Amino acid sequence: MSKKLIQRLKAARRVLLVTHTDPDADALGSCLLCRALIRRLNPQARVSISIDPKHKGELNYFLQRIKNPAGRPDTIVAVDASSAPRLYGLDNLPVDIMFDHHVGNANFGKINIVDPQAASCTLVIYKLLQQLKIKLTKPMAEALYLGLCSDTGNFSFANTDERVFRAALDCTRAGIKPNAIFNRLNEQLERREIMDFARALLSTESHCGGRLIVASIPADSKVDNRNLIDYIRREKHAEAALVLVAKKDHIKISFRSKTALNVAQIAAHFNGGGHKKAAAGKISGKTLAEARKELLAYFSKYIFPPNKT
Ligand SMILES: [Mn+2]
Incomplete structure (x- = not known):
């Protein structure tokens, strides 16, 4: 002490x-x-x-x-x-x-x-x-x-x-x-949040051979990104999950890891930080779609590169 x-x-x-x-x-x-x-x-x-x-x-x-x-x-x-x-x-x-x-x-x-x-x-x-x-x-x-x-x-x-x-x-x-x-x-959600959650779930995509799960939340949505990322990461073969949230002047990114993958290090690359298994970062000056593309390119190049065999 x-x-x-x-x-x-x-x-x-x-x-x-x-x-x-x-x-x-x-x-x-x-x-x-x-x-x-x-x-x-x-x-x-x-x-x-x-x-x-x-x-x-x-x-x-x-x-x-x-x-x-x-x-x-x-x-x-x-x-x-x-x-x-x-x-x-x-x-x-x-x-x-x-x-x-x-x-x-x-x-x-x-x-x-x-x-x-x-x-x-x-x-x-x-x-x-x-x-x-x-x-x-x-x-x-x-x-x-x-x-x-x-x-x-x-x-x-x-x-x-x-x-x-x-x-x-x-x-x-x-x-x-x-x-x-x-x-x-x-257990205090508004009905609107539940419907927006359903819409955000429909934006979920699987990438890198199923190892990466990605979803997006548009600016007018009421969805809590933490609830969404904890849900989508439950997919059986997923090793990491990403949720992008459109904010006023930037795109917020949440990262989760289900394995030894350290997402705090990845978040640091995207102007953020956090814990090994849960971290956050941001991308400025890009749309939701552009930020998603940038993240997918990063993950498929550095994190989950395709097998060259
Ligand atoms: Mn804390």
């Missing part, structure tokens, strides 16, 4: 918590858990949370817990983001403390707590709570559990390990209801 970190957290009076754009439940859960930690160490601290308003509706219920006090921050804490440009609402201010779990984190904070072994960023903060012997309250457990669910794909991805289950046990002991949280995160 870093003494410097604890001293810095205890000295904080007005804290701004920031996380990545297009936040997921781990980003929000990490903000909520970190706020609880700071308030425990320093009951006078006023903690604001900056969340990108372009988040998915699944977070709405949990966002009710945020009421932001005004005032200029004296401490900025970033959570669940591998690089400063991904942070929402930072306005070029320096990051004092950073909690993260992404491989290849740029260590852009003055104090960096990065644990790539942790399945979620909430687990990184939870470890600190344990070291400080702070017992989970129910709201803290809910925040921790949000990250566990979201970043392990509801306890199914390759990062689901003993540490995840031990933390989940601690959450249930603190009184959370796993099914209620699952329902609030995953």
Whole structure:
């Protein structure tokens, strides 16, 4: 445990918590858990949370817990983001403390707590709570559990390990209801989203002899790219999946790997990064179709080249 970190957290009076754009439940859960930690160490601290308003509706219920006090921050804490440009609402201010779990984190904070072994960023903060012997309250457990669910794909991805289950046990002991949280995160779709999902599924193509599955989401679609990519990757022989999402001024790309293939490295080639099995990047100045063509060319040349025998 870093003494410097604890001293810095205890000295904080007005804290701004920031996380990545297009936040997921781990980003929000990490903000909520970190706020609880700071308030425990320093009951006078006023903690604001900056969340990108372009988040998915699944977070709405949990966002009710945020009421932001005004005032200029004296401490900025970033959570669940591998690089400063991904942070929402930072306005070029320096990051004092950073909690993260992404491989290849740029260590852009003055104090960096990065644990790539942790399945979620909430687990990184939870470890600190344990070291400080702070017992989970129910709201803290809910925040921790949000990250566990979201970043392990509801306890199914390759990062689901003993540490995840031990933390989940601690959450249930603190009184959370796993099914209620699952329902609030995953069973709140609008009918429109389901119909758009059906349309996006029809755009799915198989390439590189079935090893690569690709789908696209047009700009006017309501589909959550994470739900789509987790669905299309289920094809039996698929080794990797890609989903392209048309954004206002760029094409966002999600990557997933079902094998030892490291998609974080591929994403880095496309202005992004992430984890070995789940990563994201972007292509600017191209249409959805052009970006798709560029990605397919890259994959068939470098990742899954055809057998020359
Ligand atoms: Mn995360």
